[in-house]
Amino acid sequence: AQSVTQLGSHVSVSEGALVLLRCNYSSSVPPYLFWYVQYPNQGLQLLLKYTTGATLVKGINGFEAEFKKSETSFHLTKPSAHMSDAAEYFCAVTLSIKAAGNKLTFGGGTRVLVKP
Amino acid sequence: DTGVSQDPRHKITKRGQNVTFRCDPISEHNRLYWYRQTLGQGPEFLTYFQNEAQLEKSRLLSDRFSAERPKGSFSTLEIQRTEQGDSAMYLCASSPGQVNTEAFFGQGTRLTVV
Numbered sequence: 001a002q003s004v005t006q007l008g009s010h011v012s013v014s015e016g017a018l019v020l021l022r023c024n025y026s027s028s029v030p031p032y033l034f035w036y037v038q039y040p041n042q043g044l045q046l047l048l049k050y051t052t053g054a055t056l057v058k059g060i061n062g063f064e065a066e067f068k069k070s071e072t073s074f075h076l077t078k079p080s081a082h083m084s085d086a087a088e089y090f091c092a093v094t095l096s097i098k099a100a101g102n103k104l105t106f107g108g109g110t111r112v113l114v115k116p
Numbered sequence: 117d118t119g120v121s122q123d124p125r126h127k128i129t130k131r132g133q134n135v136t137f138r139c140d141p142i143s144e145h146n147r148l149y150w151y152r153q154t155l156g157q158g159p160e161f162l163t164y165f166q167n168e169a170q171l172e173k174s175r176l177l178s179d180r181f182s183a184e185r186p187k188g189s190f191s192t193l194e195i196q197r198t199e200q201g202d203s204a205m206y207l208c209a210s211s212p213g214q215v216n217t218e219a220f221f222g223q224g225t226r227l228t229v230v
Contacts, residue, residue, distance in 0.1 A: 009156070034218065043120070043207060043221035044159070090158050101171060102211055102219065103149060106158030 002027040002093045006107035014115050019078040021110045023065075023091030026072060033074040034092040034104065035065055044090065050074065051096070061085070086114045118142075120222035122208050128228045129198055136194045137225045141210030148191050149219060150183055151207040152176065159207055165191060166213065198229045 007022040025031055032051045036044040048059025055067040061084075065076045074091060088111045092104040121140040129135050141148045146167055151159035162181070163173045167188035177183075180198075185191040195202055205226050209219040 004158075006158075036221075041223075041226070043223040044209075045221070046218050049218055092158075101164055101166070102147065102213075102217065103161045103164055103172065104151075104159070104219065105161070109156070109158050 002031065002095060002105050004091050004093050004105055004107035006089075006091050006110050008110055009108060010111045010113065012113045012115060013081045015083055016080050019063075019076075019081045019085060019112065021076040021089050021091075021112070023074045023076065023107060024072055025074065025091070025093045027093055027095065030096045031093045032096050033065075033067060034094075035059065035063070035074075035076050036090045036092060036106075037061075038088045038090065038109075040087075047076070047089075081112075081114050083114050083116065086112055088112070120208055120210050120220050122206075122222040122225050124225055125223065126226045126228075128230060131198060131200060131229055133198055134194065134196045135198060135227065136192055137206055137208075137227075139191045139193070139208030139210075139222060141190070141208070142220055144212070145210035145220075146188070146213030147211045147219075148185055149209040149211075150191070150193050151209065153205040153207055153224070154203075162193075195227075198227075200229045203227055203229045 034049045035047040050067045058064045091107040123138045149164040150162040153159040165185040180196045183193045205224045207224045209221045211219045
């Protein structure tokens with residue numbers, strides 16, 4: 001079975017500062033990894049995903065994440081926070097096998113607060 | 117493409133009542149998923165369909181929960197004899213069905229059981 005751990009349920013950053021959200025996973029087979037963002041009372045929107053190939057993936061809104069197999073990590077970063085980045089962020093994993101059905105296992109989420 | 121649509125957006129019900137939620141996936145998406153999200157937590161998988169076939173159910177899905185996807189289009193999630201612990205956001209997602217494709221989420225139905 002796979003699992004996801006997000007370190008830090010809340011992160012506070014100043015506008016213009018680096019955003020770093022940590023995600024570690026465990027998986028019995030090579031994983032597919034995702035970061036989703038959720039605004040209040042909304043569904044989840046995909047920021048970026050890693051499946052195969054390049055380990056540094058770029059997503060929407062200036063976010064990027066790096067897959068590090070040796071560290072079983074998939075941390076999310078953005079060089080300069082914007083007020084609109086205030087939201088909750090979820091890391092998720094699914095297994096790279098057809099039988100898994102692409103169902104996602106999510107971390108507990110990290111709520112980002114951006115200070116002016 | 118109007119995205120994944122869920123109805124209603126909000127539902128308040130009394131304990132013991134039955135409720136039913138509807139999800140309309142993106143057209144031609146073969147897979148449809150239901151997740152439950154409680155306050156301050158990440159979504160948890162409940163069940164998924166490949167076309168009209170329900171292929172997997174989480175042990176979170178007690179006997180009071182039932183999901184259907186007749187004709188492989190929209191899906192319904194019914195909760196019978198609701199309990200206060202059922203209060204949560206119920207999220208629906210759909211995907212084209214191939215390995216390695218992302219799931220697109222609806223805006224969710226927030227259930228409050230009083």
